Amino acid sequence: MVQIRSTKRHKNASLLKALKKDCTAMARKAMLSKLALRKMASIIFSIALICCIPFSIIISFEPHDENVDPKFISSFRNSLLQRKHKQKDIDLKPMPAHCQNVPPITEIIIKGERHTGTNWLRSILQQNVQQDVIVDQTSLDIGWKHGFLPPLGWARPITEHDLVIVQTRDVFTWLPKIFQESYDPEMREKRRKVRSFAAYLKEEYTCRCQPIQRQKKDGQSKYQTKFCKKIAKSLPWFGIGFDPDKVIAERAKNVIQIRTEKYKQWLSDPDPIVYSDSSSKEQYLKNRIHVRLEDLASEHVSSYEEARDLQEKVVGEQLLNHCVPIYEHFHEVVERTKWEGYKPRGKNRPFDPSKEKMAMLKRYSKQELRFVLDNLDMEFEKKLGYNYDYVYRLLESDHIPETPRKIPEKRVMKKMRNAHGLRSSDASEHKDINRALKSIEERIRQNREEAESNSWI
Structure with missing residues (x-):
């Protein structure tokens, strides 16, 4: 009797597993069919939208509306x-x-x-x-x-x-x-x-x-x-x-x-x-x-x-x-x-x-501007059509910092973590990720000092 009951339970368990597999397969098919329907709907909508565009806009290559943003072409x-x-x-x-x-x-x-x-x-x-x-x-x-x-x-x-x-x-x-x-x-x-x-x-x-x-x-x-x-x-x-x-x-x-x-x-x-x-x-x-x-x-x-x-x-x-x-x-x-x-x-x-230029110049401090100027062949730059007078004016301005801006602590730690191949998910292995990174940095510094001291021997 015990063997018969156990075999029945085993059969029931296998039936339940088979039902679960069938259910998941059906759910996946349903999801795929929904995605296919959505794609079909988007295609139909785009076709309908194209058909609604006036024929004069398609055959004319000149902007039909002068009030549209003149800096944009589709x-x-x-x-x-x-x-x-x-x-x-x-x-x-x-x-x-x-x-x-x-x-x-x-x-x-x-x-x-x-x-x-x-x-x-x-x-x-x-x-x-x-x-x-x-x-x-x-x-x-x-x-x-x-x-x-x-x-x-x-x-x-x-x-x-x-x-x-x-x-x-x-x-x-x-x-x-x-x-x-x-x-x-x-x-x-x-x-x-x-x-x-x-x-x-x-x-x-x-x-x-x-x-x-x-x-x-x-x-x-x-x-x-x-x-x-x-x-x-x-x-x-x-x-x-x-x-x-x-x-x-x-x-x-x-x-x-x-x-x-x-x-x-x-x-x-x-x-x-x-x-x-x-x-x-x-x-x-x-x-x-x-x-x-x-x-x-x-x-x-x-x-x-x-x-x-x-x-x-x-x-x-x-x-x-x-x-x-x-x-x-x-x-x-x-x-x-x-x-x-x-x-x-x-x-x-x-x-x-103009926006691009302003965004790029925000990266510089006066130290970096001087470094770039010192490494340029100014005679050749003039032949290319660049004199960089505006850079000399920036060096006299009070709006540009003298030294590079310091990177925030969080960004420094993130870059160190990436540099040493660590991920944020490794925090569970390291109780204090910041302390672990600082110890790595300290170890690197000690190795450099040892190498320098050995080179003098």
Whole structure:
């Protein structure tokens, strides 16, 4: 009797488990069906919304309402422009007379440091340059758009059919952006360790052989592979077993110096650049354009028409002078742009240069401003069109602190915790997380003192 009852209980328990599994499966199916219904409803709503848009707005590429915020252009408008430009019957501007005996431009290569507006410039080019001219900056043969040209960087040789556009930005508004995101694991790690903007400026600059090849979907470039292997052979053991994604390709005293070195190579005459057999140094200097971000992003622009006129003057006229075919009606781009798949917080929002500049300058103290000025080649900066008179006025102002602001205690502890690989969930293991972090810091200090004392022995 005992065995029979126990088997019955076992069977009941297994039945209950099976019922629970069935219930959970049914609940999951119900949740999935609800999500599917919600998606279907959103799709139907978006289709209905599109159908309700007046046809005149779709076919007209000019702003239909002058009272709308003039600094905003919707993203769907740009996609419609790109579709329209794929048509081959669009009128082009007449070419200058000197373009008759000039080799045609087939590809535009953009060069510029990170956060200088290269994606914005690319968007302007893609909407206004004839579609036969290549403006794609993700090709496997033109090199990293933020890196040196050969031989200091990797890419195919420059030909007579290439137009190089170099974009620059005010160094004082650029440095806080590169501190925020360098797009490189080396400098990202240094930012995590040094904690402060002031210390980051003094750190040695190192950058890997970019772009990191395992992140590229289209495969590896033979030019990049050859360049990385050449660097690896100079390492101990001739680079045997080296990781191509961890090869250091760029080194400098600090981020200020690497910016100067790159722009001197891109824009100065004496630095070596590899050309093809059909090209030359003189041809490269002819097929080169310099664009300042500050000229494109003027704070005085207050309408679509002014933005279009400004961008056509800064970009369009220079393209035409260099015999690049552009469309008769120039189309402006005012919103923030990033590469496909990247979704930052400010994408497709209007770009306000005055707000951006004020936000960036808040990072500085007078010590940092002097440090940047001491590390700049001012003669070269003047050639780029920057004199930084406003920085000297800031040094005389009482509104700028003399020394860097101290990081609050909580933020310091959070950064220390991240630097040592600890998480906030580890607080259960450490009764007092702050005390544990301070003990780690004290241990590091003692180790340094011991190492220094041993070095004197």
